[in-house]
Amino acid sequence: MLRQATRLGGFRLDCFDTVLPTLCADAGFVPGAHLAWNDDYAPDSWGYQQFGRFNGGRPDVVFMAYDSDRIGGIYTSGTGVYVDDYDLGIALAQAFRRGTSTT
Template structure:
C-alpha cells in the first residue's frame, strides 16, 4: 500500500480536479457508477490530490466523494491511505452503488448503515444494465456507509443495512451513525 502526501487544491483549481475525474471515466465501461460534479460544486469542496495529481479525494462537508486513482498514478494502491487522510480531516460518510466499492470502503473502516433499492427512474446517464449485470441484474442498491475507526480492516457483507425509502433518509442515517 502506498501512503502519499496529499496536497489541497485551491478552490480556483477545481477544474483540474474535475478534469482528472472526467479523464478517468473516459472509455471506462463502469463510468456511469461514478458521479462527476460540476466545477462550481468542486469549488466548494476540499480537494486533495497526490503530488502527480493522478489520485485524489474530495470532502463535501463530512461526506467523502470523488475518490479517484489513475492506473498510471505514481502512488499505486493509495486509496486506503487517501481515505484514512480524508477521515482524519472530518470525512464521516459516503455512499456508492453496491458493486466493488463497498468492499474497498469497508476495508477503510466504513460500515453499511442503510441501503436504497435501485430505481430505473434515477439511473445515471449512460447506465448500461448489461455491463453491471453481475450486480443485482444491473440494478445495484445504493449503500450508505459511515466511518467507524474500530472497523478499519473490516469486511463488507452484501445486503447489510436497513432499506430506506429515499436517498435523503439514507444520508440522515449515515449522519446519525455513532460507532459502538
C-alpha cells in the same frame, strides 16, 4: 484516498453496491442503510450490462459511515436497513456516526 478523506473529516459516503462497499469497508466504513435501485435516477449512460452481476445491473445504493474501530472490516451485501428515501439513507449514516443509530 478514503484514508485521506477521513483524515480531512469525511465520515459518510454513499455508493452503488458493486465493488466499492468492499473497498470502503476495508477503510473503516460500515453500511447503515440501503436504497433499492430506481431506473429513474440512473446515471446517464449507466452500463446495465457491464454491472449485470450486481442485481442485474441495478445495484442498491449503500449509505456508509466511518468507524475507526472497523478499519480492515469486511462488507456483507444487504446489511443495514432498507429505506425508501435517499435523504433518510443519508440521515441514518449520519446518525450512525454520532452513535445514535439502531442499525
